[in-house]
Amino acid sequence: MPSNSTFQSFSTSYSSSSVNGKTTSHSETTYSDPSGTRVHRTTQNPGERSREERFEVDNAGRRVQGTGASDQKRIQDVTEEEEQKNNDREYEERIEDEYAKREGGA
Numbered sequence: 001m002p003s004n005s006t007f008q009s010f011s012t013s014y015s016s017s018s019v020n021g022k023t024t025s026h027s028e029t030t031y032s033d034p035s036g037t038r039v040h041r042t043t044q045n046p047g048e049r050s051r052e053e054r055f056e057v058d059n060a061g062r063r064v065q066g067t068g069a070s071d072q073k074r075i076q077d078v079t080e081e082e083e084q085k086n087n088d089r090e091y092e093e094r095i096e097d098e099y100a101k102r103e104g105g106a
Helices: 069-105
Strands: 009-019 022-033 036-044 051-058
Touching: none
Parallel strands: none
Antiparallel strands: 009 022, 022 036, 036 051
């Protein structure tokens, strides 16, 4: 006999730790209802950008496709590409400055 129970659950947690002045932090938010569970995790290690993970699990415990690491990876790759372009531009500017100094001093 199927159950007609309805429920909702929401939880959030946060932790951080510091070692030699460098802080690592983790947070997780979970929302569950009869259809399944949605999770949002954030982690930040010292000297790194924060990383986010979002995914859903259906009420049978199976991960829902189209949510999670593969989608986030694509977003992170775009961010990393933009970062690399900025680093390349800065490198080119430094090289141009160095050549200009050498040419002006010769």
